Every structure is written in structure tokens, then in C-alpha cells.
Amino acid sequence: MNSLPENYYQELEQIQAVDFVLVELTLYLDTHPDDVKAINQFNQYAQYSKQLKRAFEAQFGPLQQYGNSFSDANWGWGRLPWPWQV
């Protein structure tokens, strides 16, 4: 398999950063369910994460399975490298 382009790693890390904010806010909201400001920030980042993933998946194939991501024409899910390989 050819090695992945530089922007694969950059765009992936952008998703990782935004999703990390979402992980942190999730755990925070689990113990602070009344913090409206944090809920707004959570929804804003959830939106942003979806946008980034749509752009990433168009270039590098699906991130999720069971219909949460659309498939490319060649079922890239099983063809493209796995997270521990890259």
C-alpha cells in the first residue's frame, strides 16, 4: 500500500482535536448537566466535528460503520489502513 499523504495526518489531527474537546465536554456535562454555556459549546463542536469528518471521509474513506458513514464505491472500510497501522 502506498504511504498516506501529509494532509491525511493533518486533517486527522484536526478531527482528533475537535473530538477531544467533545470528550472533555461530555465528561464535564455528565457531572454538570445544568451548565447551559457548556451545552452550547458542545453542540457547536458537534456540528464542527461533523463538517470536518465529511471532508475527511470524501478523501480518505469512511470513519464509522453500520451506516453512520457513507461508503465509497470500493468499500474502502476494509481496504484502507487501520488506525494502528498508519
Next chain:
Amino acid sequence: MDEREKSYFTRMKSYSPYHSPFDPCRPIGKKFYSTPPNLYIGFQPPGMEQFDPHTALRKGTLWPAFWDYYENPYEAKG
């Protein structure tokens, strides 16, 4: 949490274990243990200062007040 509150605690503590003349290893001097911010902050207050997303990912937390960088404290011992 402001700067003043941050200085209420240190993140690393140490103690000097008793060294007997019959302990053959060279005395290690100080033994260290870490006392991270989660031991001091209590229930997290809302609206704490945040890192930007990329920095947050790299540090492992969204909030500077909880960030506790760890380095081997024994490195200096030759």
C-alpha cells in the same frame, strides 16, 4: 482558578526514606510522589479557562487548571 489559587499547591511532594548503614544501594535521597490538581480543585466550577482544541489534545485536558506535566523526577541522579 486564578494565579493566586494555583500556588496553593505543588504537584510533586517528596520525603527522605531512612537509610541504614546495612542498606547496600546508594541512598536514593528523596522519594517523590505526585499530587495532581484533581486532589485540590474540588467540584469543578463552571466557566474555567480553556485551552484551544489542538493544545487541549496535546495536553490531554481542556482545562489548564487540570494539566499536570509529568517528568521522571529521578533523572538527575547519576
Next chain:
Amino acid sequence: MWIYEKKLQYPVKVSTCNPTLAKYLIEQYGGADGELAAALRYLNQRYTIPDKVVGLLTDIGTEEFAHLEMIATMIYKLTKDATPQQLRDAGLGDHYANHDGALFYHNAAGVPFTATYIQAKGDPIADLYEDIAAEEKARATYQWLIDMSDDPDLNDGLRFLREREIIHSQRFREAVEILKEERDKKKIF
């Protein structure tokens, strides 16, 4: 149900082929205070704990699986393409004899994973105190691993995982406070 996402939580890197470090790291894969034990502990306790903290146990338990995948990735990368001789020199001869390069749920000393590492007492306070202790023990394990490792890229990933234990411990401490609260009383910050 759970949905897998084809990405790591954090960009894991290692600097060198170093099976010796992989041998130590397996402590956090199949050891008593490792990520597998953490994930299984929280996701099992959540069925018998007050509703107020079920979300937290579910979400931290799920994050622990992401950490398990990071540890697996570190071990994979530290040993990938290593020869049997290299594994033997690193003290992984016993492992190779049974598993080749496969990962196995055991600790750094080769003791297989056991359900006895985790508890579900059914008492919310006892269970959450166990969870807080588990997070502090995992934090300590990451410190001992960082102390022994001279791989800067690996240490970067281990520092991320250590920091996550601090946050998890914080949230479990908050969960205890929530369960201690008197009924119908609003929390004062």
C-alpha cells in the same frame, strides 16, 4: 450498542523499534490497573448505580476502550518487524514461544488477565471509591512507565494517557459529591 470509529483518540507515535518497552507497556493492556480492567469495571458497574452517574460510567468506560487501542498501537509499533532474536533479547522469548508477535491480555510479568482485578460491589460509594483508586493506580503506572522509557514520542502518548486518568479521577470524585447531596437541594459552587 457501540460504534467503532476508524481513528485513534490521540496521534500515537514511537521513535524506535524497542520490544523491551512493549514488554513493560503490556501492563496497561492486560494488567490489574490497565485500560481493559478500567473499561470492563465501569461498563459493568453502571447497571447497578443511581441513574445520575450512569452516563459518566458509560462515557469513561467507552473512553477507556480508546485508550486500550492506543496502548495496543504503541505495542504494535514498538514490536512490528522485530525478529524472534530481537524479541528474545528484549526478554520476550517466553511471549514469543506462546504468541509469536500477537498481543495477549496479560501484565508485564506475563500473568493473564482475570476478572478478579475488578469489583462490582453494588454499593455506589464503594464502587466509585474503587474507580477513583483505579484511576490513581493507572496514573501511577503511567509514571513508572515514563520513568523507564527513553522514547520521547512514546512518552508523549503516555503523558496524554496519564492526564486522562487525572480527569477521570476528578469526574468520579464529582460523582461521589453528587450522590452525597441531600435530595432536592441545589448544588452550590
